[in-house]
Amino acid sequence: MHVQVGVGYSLLPNSQEAAKEAARLAVAQSGPPVLTFLFTTERYNQTEILEAVIAETGTPKLVGASGAGIVTVEGIKKHGVGVVTIAGEGITAETALVEMLPDRADETGRKLAEKLLRGSAPDEGTVFVFPDGLSGNIARMLRGIYDVLGPQFKYAGGGTGDNMRFLRTYQMTETGVASGAVAAALVAGCSFATGIGHGWEPFGSPLLITRARGKIVFEIDEQPAFQVYSRRLEGITSEEFPFCAVRYPLGIPDITGKFIIRDPFKLGADGSIEFVTEVPPRAVAYLMRYTRVENLLQTALGATMQAQKTVRTPQFALIFNCVSRAELMGEHANREVEIIRNTLGGLPMAGFLTFGEVGSYGSGVPLFHNKTFLIAVGGTSLL
Amino acid sequence: MNPDALELAFLYEISSLTWTGSEVDFFDEIVEKAVRLSGAQRVALALYADTGKATCYTWGFGQNKGRVPKGQLKQNQPSGNVYFKELGSPPLGALYLEKNENFSDDERRLLDVFSGRLSNILQLHHWMEKSERLRERFRLVLENTPMVGVLSFDRQGMILHYNREAQQIFGWDVPPKSREWLVQIKPAADFQKFVAQVWETGQVVDPGEWQIQTPKGASRWVLLTLIPVKQGKKVEEVFCMVIDITERKQMEEELKRLSIFDSLTGLYNRNHFEQKIRQLDKDGVRPVSVIVCDVDGLKLVNDCLGHRQGDELLKQAATLIREVFPKEEAFRVGGDEFAVVLPEKNRESALEARSALMAAQEKYNKDHTVIPLSISVGVGVAESSRKSVYEAYKQADDEMYRDKLQRCAKGGYDIGRSLLASLFRKDPGMEGHVTRVKKLAWRLGKAAGLSADEIDKLLLLAEVHDIGKVGLPDRILRQDEPLAKEEEEEVKRHCEVGYRIARCSTELAPVAEPILQHHEWWNGQGYPQGLRGEEIHLHSRILAIVDAYDAMTSNRPGRKAMPREKAMSELKQRAGTQFDPYLVEVFLKLLQETS
Numbered sequence: 001m002h003v004q005v006g007v008g009y010s011l012l013p014n015s016q017e018a019a020k021e022a023a024r025l026a027v028a029q030s031g032p033p034v035l036t037f038l039f040t041t042e043r044y045n046q047t048e049i050l051e052a053v054i055a056e057t058g059t060p061k062l063v064g065a066s067g068a069g070i071v072t073v074e075g076i077k078k079h080g081v082g083v084v085t086i087a088g089e090g091i092t093a094e095t096a097l098v099e100m101l102p103d104r105a106d107e108t109g110r111k112l113a114e115k116l117l118r119g120s121a122p123d124e125g126t127v128f129v130f131p132d133g134l135s136g137n138i139a140r141m142l143r144g145i146y147d148v149l150g151p152q153f154k155y156a157g158g159g160t161g162d163n164m165r166f167l168r169t170y171q172m173t174e175t176g177v178a179s180g181a182v183a184a185a186l187v188a189g190c191s192f193a194t195g196i197g198h199g200w201e202p203f204g205s206p207l208l209i210t211r212a213r214g215k216i217v218f219e220i221d222e223q224p225a226f227q228v229y230s231r232r233l234e235g236i237t238s239e240e241f242p243f244c245a246v247r248y249p250l251g252i253p254d255i256t257g258k259f260i261i262r263d264p265f266k267l268g269a270d271g272s273i274e275f276v277t278e279v280p281p282r283a284v285a286y287l288m289r290y291t292r293v294e295n296l297l298q299t300a301l302g303a304t305m306q307a308q309k310t311v312r313t314p315q316f317a318l319i320f321n322c323v324s325r326a327e328l329m330g331e332h333a334n335r336e337v338e339i340i341r342n343t344l345g346g347l348p349m350a351g352f353l354t355f356g357e358v359g360s361y362g363s364g365v366p367l368f369h370n371k372t373f374l375i376a377v378g379g380t381s382l383l
Numbered sequence: 384m385n386p387d388a389l390e391l392a393f394l395y396e397i398s399s400l401t402w403t404g405s406e407v408d409f410f411d412e413i414v415e416k417a418v419r420l421s422g423a424q425r426v427a428l429a430l431y432a433d434t435g436k437a438t439c440y441t442w443g444f445g446q447n448k449g450r451v452p453k454g455q456l457k458q459n460q461p462s463g464n465v466y467f468k469e470l471g472s473p474p475l476g477a478l479y480l481e482k483n484e485n486f487s488d489d490e491r492r493l494l495d496v497f498s499g500r501l502s503n504i505l506q507l508h509h510w511m512e513k514s515e516r517l518r519e520r521f522r523l524v525l526e527n528t529p530m531v532g533v534l535s536f537d538r539q540g541m542i543l544h545y546n547r548e549a550q551q552i553f554g555w556d557v558p559p560k561s562r563e564w565l566v567q568i569k570p571a572a573d574f575q576k577f578v579a580q581v582w583e584t585g586q587v588v589d590p591g592e593w594q595i596q597t598p599k600g601a602s603r604w605v606l607l608t609l610i611p612v613k614q615g616k617k618v619e620e621v622f623c624m625v626i627d628i629t630e631r632k633q634m635e636e637e638l639k640r641l642s643i644f645d646s647l648t649g650l651y652n653r654n655h656f657e658q659k660i661r662q663l664d665k666d667g668v669r670p671v672s673v674i675v676c677d678v679d680g681l682k683l684v685n686d687c688l689g690h691r692q693g694d695e696l697l698k699q700a701a702t703l704i705r706e707v708f709p710k711e712e713a714f715r716v717g718g719d720e721f722a723v724v725l726p727e728k729n730r731e732s733a734l735e736a737r738s739a740l741m742a743a744q745e746k747y748n749k750d751h752t753v754i755p756l757s758i759s760v761g762v763g764v765a766e767s768s769r770k771s772v773y774e775a776y777k778q779a780d781d782e783m784y785r786d787k788l789q790r791c792a793k794g795g796y797d798i799g800r801s802l803l804a805s806l807f808r809k810d811p812g813m814e815g816h817v818t819r820v821k822k823l824a825w826r827l828g829k830a831a832g833l834s835a836d837e838i839d840k841l842l843l844l845a846e847v848h849d850i851g852k853v854g855l856p857d858r859i860l861r862q863d864e865p866l867a868k869e870e871e872e873e874v875k876r877h878c879e880v881g882y883r884i885a886r887c888s889t890e891l892a893p894v895a896e897p898i899l900q901h902h903e904w905w906n907g908q909g910y911p912q913g914l915r916g917e918e919i920h921l922h923s924r925i926l927a928i929v930d931a932y933d934a935m936t937s938n939r940p941g942r943k944a945m946p947r948e949k950a951m952s953e954l955k956q957r958a959g960t961q962f963d964p965y966l967v968e969v970f971l972k973l974l975q976e977t978s
Contacts, residue, residue, distance in 0.1 A: 106411065143414060143442065150445020151424045151483065202384065206392060210399075253392060254419045255490070257384045280415055282399035284392035363422040363482060365443070 003190050003380055005316040006030030006085040007348035009072045013079075015045040019052035022083040027057045029348070033085035035093035035187055037128075037318065038064030038172060039071075039352040041079045042163045046170045046177045049081055054174055057085055061093040063185035064172030065130035065160040067352030068323035073341050075334035076326060078163070082350045084318065086378070091189035094119060095173040099181045105137040108182060109144020116186040117148070125188035126154040126376070128318075129366070132169050133159025133355025135180045137214055139278045139368040142358060145184070146365055153186070155366035156194050156376040158320035158354025164327075169355070191382045193310035195303030196359040198261055198325070198372040199296035202251055202286035204232055212281040215265075216274050220285075224271030229264070232287055238267055246324050249371055251288040252280060258361050261288060263324060263370040277356055277368045288371075293332045296325065300336050300373040304343045311379035317344055319351030320374045326353050340375070347377075390493065393420050397497045402508045406430060410440040413501070417480055420497075421466075421490050427479035430505070433513075443481075466491060468498040475505040532605075532625040534558075535612070538582060540565050543620060552605060552627050554597025568607070569594040578621070581609045585618045592628065604632040645715040647694055648701035656714040659724060660772040671772045672725040672733035672764045675779035676704065676740065677787060679757035681719040683887040688854055688880070692754060699756055703747055707740050720783075722776060730764045737762055754853075755801045759787035802853045802884060803846075810857075813849065816933060821845040823929035830969050831925065841922050844894040848901050848926055851881025875910050878902055897922040901930070904961045924963040928954065928970050931962070947974070 008025025010018040027033060036059040040049055046066065054062060070082040086093075096115035101108045116127065127149060131138045138159060146155070160169035160183075171183035207228065211219035220228040230236045236244050241264070251259030262285070263276040279285075290296055300321075308314050319340065326333040341349065357372040384392075396416065403409045410428050417423040425443035432438070466480040478498050480486075486494065525533050525546045532549030536542050540562025550558065553567060568574040574593065581588060590608040597603065610622040645652040651659070663671050678700050685693035697719065704713050708723050716722045725733055737760050748755045761783025763775035807814045824845040828838045855877065859870050866874065878899050885895035900914060900923035907915030935950040945953070951971055958967035 139415070140411060143411065143418075147442045148445060150443055152445065206388070208395065208399075252419070253384050253389055255422045257386070257389055259384070260419070280396075280419070281412070282396050282401075284395055363418060363424055365418045365424055367418075 002088055003091065003315050003378065004030040004087040005348050005378070006033070006087075007073075007083070007316065007350045009070060009077070009080055009082040009350065011077055011080045013043070015048040015081075016052045018044065018081040019049040019083075020056050022081045023053045023056035023085075026083040026085040030085040030087045033057055033059045033087045034061065034091045035059065035086045035095075035185060036062040036064075037082075037084040037086075037185075037350070038062055039082035039084075039350060040064065040066045040170065041069060041077075041081075041352075042066070043079055044081065046172065050172050050174075050177055053081075053083055057083070059085065059174065061095045061185065062172065062174040063095050063128060063130065063183050064170075065158065065183065065352055065354075066162060066170035067158075067354055068161045068163055069326070069353040071319045071321060071337060071349070071351035071353070073337075073346075073349055075337045076321075076353065082352065084316070084348070084350045086187070086190060086316075088190065091187065092120075092122060092125075093185055093187050094121075095175075095183070095185045097171060097173040097175055097178055097181055097183045099178065100132060100136040100141065102136065105140040106144035106147070108136065109141040109146075110148050111144075112141075112182055112184055113145045113148035116184060122186070122188035124152045125186050126156065126190075126192040127184060127186050127366075128376075129155065129157035129182065129184045129358045130171050131157075131159050131182040131356075131358075132171055132180050133161045133276070134166060134169055137278050138356060138358075141182065142366045142368055149186075151364050154192055154194065154364070155358055155360065156192065156318070156320065156374060157184070157358035158322075158352065158374065159356035159358075159368075161323055161353060161355035164323065190378050191311060191380060192376045192378045193307045193382055194359050194374060194376045195305070195307035196357070196361065196369070196372060196374045197299035197303040198259075198322075198369070199299035200249065200251060200259065200261055200288035200290050200371060201295070202259060203289055204287050207232070207250070207285045207287070209279055209281055209283045209285055212279045214278050215276070216268065216272050217279050218270070218272045225273045226267055226271045229273060229287075241267055246328060247289065249288050250275075250279070250285040252283050252285050254361060254367075255363075256361050259286065259288060260367055261370040261372060276370050290328070293329055296329060296373075297332065297336050297339060300375075301339055301343060303373055304340050304375050304377075307375050307377040308344065310382055311377050312381045312383050313379045314344065314347055314377045315379045316347055316377070317349040317351075318376045318378070319349060320354045320357050320359075320376075321351060322357060322369075322371045322373070323353040323355060325371050325373065336373075344377075351375075390489070393493055394496060396420065397493065397500050400500050400504060402504050402511075406438065406440070409504075410442070413478075414442045416497070421480060421482070421486065421494060422484075423466075423480040423482050425479075425481040429477040429479075431475055437476075466494050468495070470498060471502040471506050475502070475509055530626060532627070533622060535620050535622045536562075537620060538618075540578075549623075549625065552603060552625055553595060554599055554601060567595050567597070568605075569596060578609065581611050581621055582618055585611045585613055585616075587611065590624075592632075595625070603627055603629045605629075648698055648715050650701050650704070650721065651712060651714040653714065653716045656716050656722060656724075659712060659714075660776065663724070663726060663772045667768060668726045669768060670727065670729045670764055670766045671775060672728045672730065672736075672762060673772065673776045673779045674723040674725065674733060674737060674740070675716075675761045675763070675776065675783045676700070676721045676723075677717075677759045677783050678719040678721075679759055679787060679790070684754060686883060686887060688754065688884075692854070696754055696756065699747075700758060703743055703756065703758075704740070707743050708736070720780075722779070724772070729766070730762065733762045733764060755805065757790075757801075759783050759790060761786055800888075800890070803850050806850060806853045810852075812939075816937065817846055817849075819933045819937070820848075820926070820929050823933060824925055826973055827925050827929055827966065827970050830973050831921075831966060833921075837922070840893055840897075841925060843891070844897045844901070844922050844926055845929070847881070847885065847891055847894060848898055848930070849877065849881065850884050850891070851877030851879065851898070853884075854880065875902070878911050894922070896920055897926065901926050903927075905958075905963050906960045909961070919963075924966055928962050928966055932970070932974075 006026035006029030008022040010021035012018040036057050069076045069078045070080045094116050096112050098112040160171050162169050168179050171178050171181045173183050207220050210222045217225045245264035250262045262279050265274045265276050357369045357374040358366050359374045414426045417426045427441045429437050429439045464485050468478050470476040532552040534545035534549040542558050545558050587610050590606045593607045595603045595605050605625040606628050607625045611618040612620040643655045712724050714722045761779040763778030765772050765775035821842050824841050828841045882895050882899035885891035885898050897920045900920050903909035903914045903919045907913050935945045938944045954967050958964040
């Protein structure tokens, strides 16, 4: 079985032209695709882009996401359109686009998974999930997906984003463009291996999440959350919070000893802190930091190599990189792309800057991460 | 992260688990922790209800959902990629975890702690649910128990719980926020002591009768009990249960009253009289005088005017007795018999009292009633313990009877005459009418050839023929405005009423039948019996003519007298229909001779 992949991107400002250019480039490489990945940024008419890509590629199935930037072989682009087309005999794809139910995120996940299984459902494959990074309880939604699909599938993806204004993000399939939804694609016949890491390290003594509900942490160590957070960072003020929140997330350990990052997002009037995604109540957490950019680069490299070596014949890579990580790395973010490109030996690669990442450390159960680099290397089969 | 630190972190997280509020959320939290803390890829949680039914939550089984391999559902295996544990003893649930590699010993140890914690949570949740169900049942029962007011209060008297019935019984719009409600229960001082005793002893007290005064001043009788509720050995709360027994008490009072008082007159009844005289004998009170009064002619009034009039007469008699003897105990001891007991009064005093009673009767008859009151009275005295009060009563009764006989023999009372006198007092014009009618009746009787004896009866008839009108209201008697149909019927009944009165009077009995027939018509269209022709008593036929002639030729309220000739013409016209034609002819001839 041979996978044909096409990758294209465009930085043209016009939505249709950019879409056409990126799609044309991709489909020229892959031929008529079974599945198309579409990554966009702000300043475009998402519907026009979608329609143009579908028209240009003739793809029957498409899954797409907006982000704070697209990842290309030439680095991260703040504005652009990226297209990845996948073709090949034996490759099947199914997509689904479901609105996120505010109070029943797990139901959303189950509904999405059931839609992916309609028709002739494969026994294994890879599920790419692109939830709206601004809405709902994504971690619980992923548990809903997994509940239906189970451990025979792999999971990867990222939360859709915008240009850091946190206003509106977009999720797409061939059926249309949505916001506040989850888009997903189930791909079979093309194997993917994932690598994941963040490079942040714990510091200081542990914190006890004594009262939390969903994304909001009310109390740490039985005291108002921000009061403790501030104290741990030597008395930061609420004005300094946005600067510190990006740099000092919380990390929740798992069985492997690795930390799942949780980004603080905003302060509540009652001293609570809202995070980008759910924080497990009564968890033990640590403040996290990165000491050197090199650590971050090493992490990305390690994740890439990990994924690459698991695939028999790597043919392309999809990258889902946390926007805050990229922002902190600054110019080093493009260095990271270069390192990955070199590691992959020039394989086609594309992706976008995400608001949170979908992947697992070891158990295969998809978790939602922050500040994480995730790469999915695709090929014919796994080792 | 340091493995020991990691384990400590996990232990803290596990031991801090609590119930999340719903089974679904609880299971989701278990999944999150099981995945993160143990790498589980599949989780199942069974929860057992009291009914024996189990609810099973699963996660990660994908398209094999619900088909947890039975072979794996057994007690905790020492090794393997499955962890299974029943939660609690007796089990309240079971936990199943599975992953793609074996659980290590350390992981199993942590999972045992996890299971233990889940067991505790389920146990607590189970008890809380049970407690909540009991609480809810209690609340529903408390709220909706009909007729029984329930409230509870603390040591300071502050109300903790109450139901609608209690609110209604105590008359609250909203329950008071202080202990002031306690003084609503009377006697207040006694109740306070009662409450203090309950707090001290912690004993349930038997129900007792108390009175509650509502804020609006209404008074209610309640059956009340206090039930202390203890926490350990100390009383924490007292329940007060009340049932409104006001109606029952009122009925008891009424029964008691009926057992003592006569319902018609309001005086004490025979039963109480006998108790009284027995008590006087027992106490040795002497002298004791007894006055016995009997209402004369009651039977006649009942028969002639109806029992309503008879009852009215009795009530008037009782009122009179009450007025004359305000301080003494007066009794109705028979249908028309009353007794007054005068303790420590000798015969002289009793006779004075008797005289006062007679004087009051005279005054009463002068001022009041259509139906005169006549009372026969007797006096008896028990001067010493040799004579019982009952014997004094018998003596008085005998004396009363002798008084009655004497009055009858003297003819001192005849109801017929009394009623007639009353009628004339009510309608002064009637006496004049009667006088003229008598004269005319005499002349026509003579002309018709009646004997002297017959003429006497005719004159008597003329005098009393309208005696049946005695019970009519003044307005109807005066006939100064048109009568309604019912009033006309009432007037027509005066023939029958007069007939009954006459029959009850020795003197008037001979004219009873003519009284009854004096409005019959020759052609049978009169009333009350529709007699015709000579079926009608001759005296009635004579009376009808002279009565009509006088009515036509006299001034009446609202109507001037008719000229003589016109009245004669009327008589002539009605001869053969209303009047006896022969008698009309005789009468007209008489009148012509007179003119």
